[in-house]
Amino acid sequence: MKVGVYLCSCGTSISEKVNYDAIAPALAQIPEVAYVHAAEFLCSEEGKQFLADDLTAHRPDRMVIAACSPREIENAFMQVAGAAGLNPYLIQIANVREQVAWVTEDAGRATAKASTAIRSAIARVCRHEPLERTELDACPDVLVIGSGPAGLKAAITLAEAGRNVILIDKAPVIGGLPVRYEELFPNLECGPCLLEPVMGEVMHGEHAHRIEILTLCELAEVKGYYGNFTVTLRQSPRYVDVAKCVGCGACIPVCPAQVANEFDCGMKSRPAISLPFAGALPNVPFVAYDACLRSHGEDCTLCRDACPVEGTVLYEEAERPIERKVGAIIVAVGASLYDCRELPALGYGSLPGVYTSLEFERILARNGPTGGELPWRDAGEDPAVAIVHCAGSLDERRQPYCSGVCCSYAFKFNDLVRKKQPGCRIVHLYKEIVAAGKEEFALYQHAVHNPQTRFVRYSDIDGVRVSARGNRRVIEYVDSSGRRDEFTADLVVLCPAIVPAEPAAHLHRILETVPDRFGFFQELHGRMDSAQSKVRGIYLAGTCQGPMDIRGASEQGMAAAGYILSGLAGGKKLQVSPVVAEVNQDVCSGCRVCAGVCPYKAIAFSSERQVSTVNAVLCHGCGTCVAACPAGAIKGNHFTNQQILAEMEAIFS
Amino acid sequence: MTETAPLAHVSCEPPAPYEPKIVGFLCNWCSYAGADKAGASQIPYPPNVQVLRVMCSGRIDPEFVLQAFRKGADGVLILACHAGDCHYKEGNYRAIQRHRLLLRILGQFGIAAERCRFDFVAASEGEKYARVLTEMVESVRALGPLVLER
Numbered sequence: 001m002k003v004g005v006y007l008c009s010c011g012t013s014i015s016e017k018v019n020y021d022a023i024a025p026a027l028a029q030i031p032e033v034a035y036v037h038a039a040e041f042l043c044s045e046e047g048k049q050f051l052a053d054d055l056t057a058h059r060p061d062r063m064v065i066a067a068c069s070p071r072e073i074e075n076a077f078m079q080v081a082g083a084a085g086l087n088p089y090l091i092q093i094a095n096v097r098e099q100v101a102w103v104t105e106d107a108g109r110a111t112a113k114a115s116t117a118i119r120s121a122i123a124r125v126c127r128h129e130p131l132e133r134t135e136l137d138a139c140p141d142v143l144v145i146g147s148g149p150a151g152l153k154a155a156i157t158l159a160e161a162g163r164n165v166i167l168i169d170k171a172p173v174i175g176g177l178p179v180r181y182e183e184l185f186p187n188l189e190c191g192p193c194l195l196e197p198v199m200g201e202v203m204h205g206e207h208a209h210r211i212e213i214l215t216l217c218e219l220a221e222v223k224g225y226y227g228n229f230t231v232t233l234r235q236s237p238r239y240v241d242v243a244k245c246v247g248c249g250a251c252i253p254v255c256p257a258q259v260a261n262e263f264d265c266g267m268k269s270r271p272a273i274s275l276p277f278a279g280a281l282p283n284v285p286f287v288a289y290d291a292c293l294r295s296h297g298e299d300c301t302l303c304r305d306a307c308p309v310e311g312t313v314l315y316e317e318a319e320r321p322i323e324r325k326v327g328a329i330i331v332a333v334g335a336s337l338y339d340c341r342e343l344p345a346l347g348y349g350s351l352p353g354v355y356t357s358l359e360f361e362r363i364l365a366r367n368g369p370t371g372g373e374l375p376w377r378d379a380g381e382d383p384a385v386a387i388v389h390c391a392g393s394l395d396e397r398r399q400p401y402c403s404g405v406c407c408s409y410a411f412k413f414n415d416l417v418r419k420k421q422p423g424c425r426i427v428h429l430y431k432e433i434v435a436a437g438k439e440e441f442a443l444y445q446h447a448v449h450n451p452q453t454r455f456v457r458y459s460d461i462d463g464v465r466v467s468a469r470g471n472r473r474v475i476e477y478v479d480s481s482g483r484r485d486e487f488t489a490d491l492v493v494l495c496p497a498i499v500p501a502e503p504a505a506h507l508h509r510i511l512e513t514v515p516d517r518f519g520f521f522q523e524l525h526g527r528m529d530s531a532q533s534k535v536r537g538i539y540l541a542g543t544c545q546g547p548m549d550i551r552g553a554s555e556q557g558m559a560a561a562g563y564i565l566s567g568l569a570g571g572k573k574l575q576v577s578p579v580v581a582e583v584n585q586d587v588c589s590g591c592r593v594c595a596g597v598c599p600y601k602a603i604a605f606s607s608e609r610q611v612s613t614v615n616a617v618l619c620h621g622c623g624t625c626v627a628a629c630p631a632g633a634i635k636g637n638h639f640t641n642q643q644i645l646a647e648m649e650a651i652f653s
Numbered sequence: 654m655t656e657t658a659p660l661a662h663v664s665c666e667p668p669a670p671y672e673p674k675i676v677g678f679l680c681n682w683c684s685y686a687g688a689d690k691a692g693a694s695q696i697p698y699p700p701n702v703q704v705l706r707v708m709c710s711g712r713i714d715p716e717f718v719l720q721a722f723r724k725g726a727d728g729v730l731i732l733a734c735h736a737g738d739c740h741y742k743e744g745n746y747r748a749i750q751r752h753r754l755l756l757r758i759l760g761q762f763g764i765a766a767e768r769c770r771f772d773f774v775a776a777s778e779g780e781k782y783a784r785v786l787t788e789m790v791e792s793v794r795a796l797g798p799l800v801l802e803r
Contacts, residue, residue, distance in 0.1 A: 069689045070706070071681070095704070098692025103783070104700045113700040120703065534742065579708075597711070599742040622741035623712030627751070639707055645720060648676060651703045652725035 001126050002034040004060030005118065006051065008042040008067040010097055017101040017110040020066075027118060032126050034060055043073050048080050055084035062090050062125045066118050068097040087130035089578070089638055094121040116651055123650035127643045131578035136617065138227030138574040139327040142564055143168070145219055145507075148176020149550050150542025151332035152198050153557035159207035161565050166324050167202065168217040168233060170503070173263075173280040175199055176334055176542075177358070178550055180263060180277065182365035182372070183416060185408040185549075186439035192279050194550075199281050214322065215242075215282065218503070222510055225617050226537025227327045227574040237317035239287035240273070244312040247283035249275070251303035251313060259291035261369070265359045268369035273303045273313075278367040328537050328564045331521055332557060333507065335543035338392035338399060338497035346388060346494055347466035353377065353473055354466060354492040357409060364416050374420055376490055378471035382425065385417050386475050386489040388464060389430035392497035395461060399497040399518065404547040406495035407434050411443035413493060414453060426453045427487060429464060429477060456485075466492055498547040511538055512601045520546045531559035535601050536618050539563055579638045580619035581626055585611045587633035594625035594634060673727040673793040675702040677786075678717065680710040680748075682740035683775050684732035690779030698783040699790040702730060710734070711744025715755045718769060722759075722801065728768045728793035732785070735773040745773070767792045768799060 005027055009015035020038060028036045035058060041047045042065065055063070063086060065077055070093035078088035096114040104110035142158050144151045147169040155167045167174075178184065179199075181191040202211055214235055221232040240251075255271035263276030270276065272291040275283070293300040294315060304313035340348035340356055347354040353375070355363065366372035376383055387410045392398040407430070414426050428447065433455075435444040447453045456479055458464055463478035469488065476486040500519035508515050513533045516522040521540045524532040533540050539560035542553035568574065581602075583594070588611040595603040595612060602618035603625060605611075614625070614634070626636035635641075679685040685706050691698065707713060710733030718729045731752055733745035752771040759769055770789050774782045 069685075069692070071686060071689060095689075098689040099704055100700070102692040102695050103697055105697045106700075109700045113703070116703055120705075597743075597747055599744070620741060622709035622744050623707065624709060624741065624744045624747050627712050627714040628747065636712060639712055641714065641716075644705060644707070644717060647705055648717065648721055649724050651676060652674065 001032040001062065002060045003030075003032045003062040003064060003122055003125060004055065004058055005033055005036040005122065006039055006042060006054075006063070006065045006067075007036065007118075008039045008047070008065065010068060011041060014067070014097050014101045017104060017107050018096055018114040019107065019111045022111055023115040023118070026115070027122070030119070030122055032062075033122060034058065042067055043076060048076065051077070051080050052084045055081065055086055060086070062128065064092050064094060064118060064121045064125050066094040066096045066114065066121070069093075069095045069099070087132075089131040090125065090128050092121040092125040092128065094118045119653075120647045120650040124643050124647035127640070127646050128638070131637060133578060134576045134616070135573035136227055136576060138568055139229075139325050140568055140570040141165070141324070141326045142328050142330060143219075143229070143231055143324065143326045144330045144332060146176065146332035146334055146542065146544070147171075147174035147213070148332060148334050148542055148553065149178060149195065149198075150334075150553040150557035151176070151330065152195070152202055153554045154330045154332060154541055154561045155211050156198065156201050156205070156207065157558050157561035158564065159202075159210040161561075162570065163210065163565070165211045166214065166233075166326065167211055168214045168219070170216065170218045172215050172238060172286040173276060173282070174202070174213065174215065175281065179280075180365065180368075181361045182368075183412065185405075185412040186437065186443055188412065188415065188443075196279070196281070203281060213282070216286070217322070219507065219510055220321065222329070225615055227568060227617065229326050229329060229537065231324050231326055231329070233322040233324065235320050235322055237289070237314075237319060238284070239289070239314055239317050240284055241312045241314055242282060242284050244309050245284040246309055248308060249285065250306045250308060251285055254302040254306045256300065256302065257291050257293050259288040264362045264369040265356070267359060267362065277365075327568045328539060329511065330539045330541055330557070330560045330564075331507065331511065331513070331533070331544055332541040332553075332560075333503060333544045334501050335498045335520075335547070336501045338499050340391055340494045340496050342398070343391060343461060343494075345462065345465045346391065347468075347473070347492065348494055351466060351468055351473065353490060354494065357406065357413075357493060357495050360413060360493045361409075364413070364420075372420070374417065374491065376421075378490075382488075383421050383423075384425035384427070384487070384489040385413075385491045385493060386427045386429060386466075386473070386487070387413060387493045387495065388461075389428060389495050390432065390497075391461060391494040392499075393495075394431050395497075399499060401497075401518070401547070402432065402434055403495075403498040404434065405498070405549045408440050408443065408549070410493075410495055411435065411447045414447040414450070415443060418450065418452070423452060425489075426450075427475070427489065428453070428455045429458050429475070430455065431458060431461065498543060501544065504544065511535065513538055516546075518546075520544065531556050532563060534599060574617065576616050577621060579621040580616045581614045581621070581623065582635045582637060583612050583614055584633045584635065585609065585613075587631050588612055589631045589633070591630065593628050593630060597624045597628045599624070671794060671797065673701050673790060673798070674725060675728040675730055675789060675793060676721045676726045677702040677704045677730040677732065678710070678713045679704050679706055679732045679774075680734060680740075680744070681706055681708045683734035683738060683773075684710070684782070686776035687732070687774040687778045687782040690777060691782040692779075694779045696779055696783040698786045701790045702786050709739070709741045709744035710748035711739075711741065713748055713751065715751050715758070718755055719758070722762075722764060722768075722799065727796075727799045728770070728789060730786070730789050731769070731771045732774045732782075733771070735775055738775060762801070764799065765796055767796060
């Protein structure tokens with residue numbers, strides 16, 4: 001063993017307290033130490049050049065540097081070592097500046113502490129092993145699950161950078177929820193106007209050839225890991241050939257069967273073969289099979305007969321599995337709304353005229369079930385709308401968080417209702433008002449300054465009761481000062497909490513992602529890495545991670561794309577750090593304690609050999625499994641038991 | 654005038670105070686950074702703690718702690734990220750669990766709980782780091798050297 005020791009004085013920063021001259025001779029006496037060299041500013045360009053030359057001249061097989069914090073300079077010295085032919089993992093830094101010279105008042109004791117730290121580093125480095133980064137071939141293609149604003153922006157960003165994207169959506173049309181909203185907060189932009197150009201880019205823009213859009217398609221299985229996923233998708237039959245259909249719509253009016261239109265929340269029906277709303281993309285009708293007469297044994301062929309392009313309507317089409325290889329997956333499956341039937345006093349589902357915000361969006365839309373007309377029943381001279389905020393949100397018994405977007409769309413409703421029905425009374429029943437942001441205040445101000453709009457703060461949603469009186473609704477409440485009151489309205493709009501989408505739990509199982517305590521997809525870090533899941537190679541965007549507006553979802557989509565473009569560069573291999581855990585399969589007893597403590601799902605179990613294995617691509621090198629293994633079968637590279645114990649024992653020798 | 658010579662066989666120097674030897678296991682991301690922060694802020698603290706850096710407090714094998722006491726440590730300090738701040742999400746929770754277990758084992762050996770302190774130090778908490786170290790050194794100093802029966 002030939003350890004080269006470098007003592008950096010850092011100008012006088014270290015040498016002011018640490019007397020290297022007093023300890024260097026003793027260090028040189030350590031059998032493994034080949035030499036002890038002094039330096040002044042080892043981290044400067046000149047210092048690094050000196051180090052490189054010195055390493056080349058003396059060829060030590062280990063190096064210890066006494067200097068500042070390894071958190072600052074370890075990487076730089078690893079590079080110098082590597083370039084000089086010394087494996088970068090065969091070095092150890094003794095932090096004698098931040099943790100000795102700068103914090104110890106007595107110079108003698110500082111020198112003694114530095115000496116111990118350097119001896120520990122020497123003992124440790126003697127047990128270091130040369131480690132190499134490994135490189136893996138990686139597929140640069142990406143699967144995007146969900147085609148709302150988040151998925152669309154992710155897909156187009158990746159395609160513009162030259163990546164192949166598979167964009168899937170379980171719905172027969174793309175665009176997610178906002179494509180069904182006529183106008184959007186905060187500026188009353190037209191939803192389709194905002195989204196259609198993006199969808200147009202994705203479907204037939206300059207880079208569209210790189211995006212494979214699969215509608216009616218869900219993720220069934222995932223194998224492999226970051227850079228090398230094999231995904232199995234399951235596509236339900238549309239019964240209409242997307243490639244052949246010209247979108248003329250001739251099949252729609254001839255269809256004799258009707259089905260409740262789920263895109264209008266079931267408020268209206270549509271033919272069994274149809275598009276769910278005007279402007280839906282792709283502009284290819286689809287068949288709701290259960291409603292089609294053929295599913296009831298009738299030999300109806302009216303739609304096929306009406307189709308001008310032969311072979312477009314395919315009654316024989318069946319569900320098909322599709323397999324693709326991708327390097328990364330973006331989850332952008334969106335969210336759902338809290339089921340307001342869980343708040344029975346509000347009358348949703350039992351009283352007419354009580355709607356969720358999503359239903360109300362469709363009612364306001366001209367391509368919706370009422371053609372944009374408000375469904376007044378018997379409003380007479382005093383039409384009124386009650387908007388109940390925080391239905392399920394900010395509620396310890398339901399969803400404790402604020403859903404963030406409800407106030408903004410409620411104020412949008414305020415404007416839109418007044419436009420359709422000037423003079424209409426609107427009452428906002430709320431728990432809290434949230435309208436943060438540089439644009440959101442405008443709609444709020446419109447509502448606040450409108451004499452027909454009233455704000456009532458209720459103390460508890462369970463104290464709000466909606467009942468019928470003739471054709472009208474009566475809303476009773478207890479306000480925040482404890483006063484009971486009531487008012488009459490015709491329409492009641494509930495703003496339900498945003499909750500995880502139903503398929504989230506299923507996807508967590510397939511992707512091995514982790515749900516947060518509400519069931520949303522948990523981010524790697526809520527602020528610094530919010531577009532990454534805890535599983536490397538699986539990214540998150542949009543409301544699948546929590547309540548978010550369109551702007552947030554679009555940004556997250558692009559952020560996820562950014563991670564992939566930088567981490568999974570096309571034509572480059574995937575770099576895998578050697579500082580990971582490794583299981584000695586001869587010692588592993590198969591207890592799987594390790595897999596239970598791994599935060600990154602990096603440990604798999606081989607049922608064939610009954611042992612655990614660590615996937616180096618997924619491992620972050622924290623070492624929690626190493627400490628947890630009861631058999632001592634796991635080695636934490638670069639932080640092995642032997643290395644840590646040697647470093648510790650040297651303190652006492 | 655007569656000079657009184659000091660008595661040759663009685664030292665006027667007070668005896669050197671007992672200096673405990675303490676091993677500190679610090680996670681790389683919060684606590685070690687907090688220690689560096691104390692350095693950058695030049696907050697003095699006693700030099701009795703020799704620091705061992707691990708990537709995560711979850712890496713700290715209870716065996717390391719037992720071994721430290723066996724080899725001559727008078728105290729062991731385990732510092733981790735605050736709850737919810739762990740760079741690796743949950744490693745600090747494992748460290749907390751293991752520390753609780755360790756205290757029970759150490760109790761069976763007759764080693765006082767004060768000799769094995771667990772605390773949270775964030776990357777920004779240079780002052781707290783210096784305070785925790787000072788307290789630790791003082792509490793172990795008060796206990797005196799650890800004598801293990803063999």
